[in-house]
Amino acid sequence: MTKSYLHTPALHILSRSELADIELTPAEVIQVVEEAYLSFANGQSGCPTKLMLPLPNERDSLSYSMLGYDGGTEMLAFKTSYRQGNTNYEKYFPTISLYDDTTGMPFAFMDCLKVGGHRTPASTAIIAKYCGKEDARSALMIGSGRSGVNTLPYLLTAMPKLETLRLFGTHPEGIALSLATFKKYFPDRDVELVDDVPEAVAASDIVVAASGRAAHPRVQTQWLSPGGLLISVASKGVEDGAITQADYTIATNQTQMFDKHRRLAAPTGNLDVDAELPEIIAGRQPGRHRQEDKVFAFNSGMVITDIPIAHAFATRAIAAGRGRRIELWN
Secondary structure: OOHHHOOOOOEEEEOHHHHOOOOOOHHHHHHHHHHHHHHHHOOOOEOOOOEEEEOOOOOOEEEEEEEEEEOOOOEEEEEEEEEEOOOOHHHEEEEEEEEEOOOOEEEEEEEOHHHHHHHHHHHHHHHHHHHOOOOOOEEEEEOOOHHHOOHHHHHHHHOOOOOEEEEEOOOHHHHHHHHHHHHHHOOOOOOEEOOOHHHHHHOOOEEEEOOOOOOOOOEOHHHOOOOOEEEEOOOOOEOOOHHHHOOEEEEOOHHHHHHHOHHHOOOOOOOOOOEEHHHHHOOOOOOOOOOOOOEEEEOOOOHHHHHHHHHHHHHHHHHOOOOEEEOOOO
């Protein structure tokens, strides 16, 4: 769908089912996410901290919104999310609205579940690529929920020299889906299932913790072997004060980490980090000081990385004749 088609203010409405079979490869997603971080580092994009509101009831509901502008696609976006129950994906409703700043026109309003399922592992893979030690050869994924399904194939795409891929999970369906997704992209490679988390952490160069209400000992940074990298995907499976045990600390966005995840701080409340991922990608900050450093990285979602993925999914879906074009402002 070319931008010239948008001659009247309208939204292309795209449902979850209409996006389900639209495909982007891990390499494509990693590329656009890395470019989005670089645009942000170079001042071409904007991304205020997310607004989050725990709802005042007894149903463990959560809502948040994010506003951002991606200079690469020249798209502005509003992302919203509501979930009733912390782990209830049946009542999880994320959406994203895209506006084209080159034409001044609305572009798409769409389900954002699939977008997040690709953005999160792409960011994780980029952190590992820039912040893992030079001779990293093994990776461990902790978690078998929705946010972890794509992690191992994305890691191997970004770091093709990885030799050993490990997975710890507690949900049989999630484990099966994770293994099937990995085989889809790497049919000749295998994943090792593990059941001892501290032992697997110590044996892995890269550790990704994306578990929810973890059925495992909460991961401690000090379990890492020298040179190890621990990436927390907003994980409740990481021990409080995790940054205090690290030699070097990284965040995708320090302000967002400080506002929403204070439990990772030192007892003094200090949540300073050594570097932010966009600055590392831009070459202005290192991914680590020394190869033997134990590095802790926090991967929190930034809407600037949702935008190019959503734009790519929407463009392909609309070109395939999907969705409805609604002129709300006629």
